[in-house]
Amino acid sequence: MKKINWLDHFANLLVVILGISIAFYLESYKEESNNQRQEKKYLESMVTDLQTDIEALDTLLKVNEELSGALVNLSLASVGRPYGSDSALMYQTLKIQYNPPFTPQRTAYESLKASGKMDLIRDYELRNQIVDLYEQYYRGTSEYDDALDQHVRDFVKPYYMKNVRFTGPQSIDPAFLNSDEFRNIIFAYRYLFIAKDEFYKNVLNKTDSVRNEIVGYLDLE
Template sequence: MIKFFRNIRHRLLSEGKTGKYLKYAIGEIVLVVIGILIALQINNWNENRKQNMRSREYHQRIYEDLDRLTKQGDNLKSNADRVLTSITKAVALLESKKELTREDKKTMDYAMIWFSRTTYQLPALSTYEEMKSNGDLNLIYDVKLRNQITDFYNYLKQVEKVYDKISMAIEDDYKVFSRYIRTYVNPEALSITHDYDFNKMSEDEEFINTFSRLATHWRGYAYFLKIVKQRGDKIQTEFANQTN
């Protein structure tokens, strides 16, 4: 094709048709420019198509991350509520100093087993972290939605710090609990049991006061998990609307 156009130019020059040659050369340049513009347009369209596909994929993955997080958060909150309830009842039993019934014993056993299990790990928003690392947050085209997921991500990081502080506070008081609580582990079944002296615990006001503060700590766990669930559900709905 290039040889064909070159032959035409040579023929026009050899025939002395300079004016036609210039017009033809200009026309050829225009055709080349148009071809380049069309190629650029096609390339831009293709890149936009790829970006839109990546954006939809990211939206779907963030939705799935939020779904895992909110479901796990809901399970953790249910457990935190049970632990909080058992601790509250255990404190009342300690204050009453009455002999434990079979049901009271179950309540105390549950509280003794669970009060120190404060390792609460929520699933990470791994897709958001990937987008942030790759500089792809702009593929969340809705600016309001982008700000919401960013704020939620930062909130989760703050919650993790709060949980670390709560765990440390419980560990700092563990020397008081160790006076009357002994832990046993079955290496074969990998089960854990606790032996405790209820009578001595009920006579120790410092122990009761320290143990009662656990309710505040576990209330913190339950409260923040509740907020995580509420905010996560709301943003998950927004991403579902964007994906569909």
């Protein structure tokens, strides 16, 4: 009976197991490296998008200050306070007909979301912060913008078309200010706008915070 060389068999088995283990390790290392590269690429693009959003929100908040001033003046004028010159009244009356909306840059986030690989962002807390910003805060700005747009479309513009009379290139008949309907419209608009403006400020703070967290995570600064 031929003697079995168990040591040789064991050595061969060990070589096979070691080879398989190394192959698995290399494949896992390759996949992990690829995931890290993708994560870095997505997050760097997101930082660029968020910086653009921060600048847009800064600009919109400045525009909001002007719109808020016009709404305050018109609402006070509707209860008998002085409204200034006819040209100022006309300017304010026209100005409040449009509220520029916030349109966030969502390319990087939506691309990552569509890929089904949100867990590429390894930091669980950071991932939650990013999702919260895009799915809650940014959605909230859209809802405020839609609500104000609907208020202008359904109440302000129809009222203007029926009741506002221009008396010259830069003048307007102030009689419409004395209407209870206009008073209700303008005060509702004013306080809805205040809520929107405050929310925009919160969104700006949140966006800046998330951007800084991503930058810190990537060690870009």
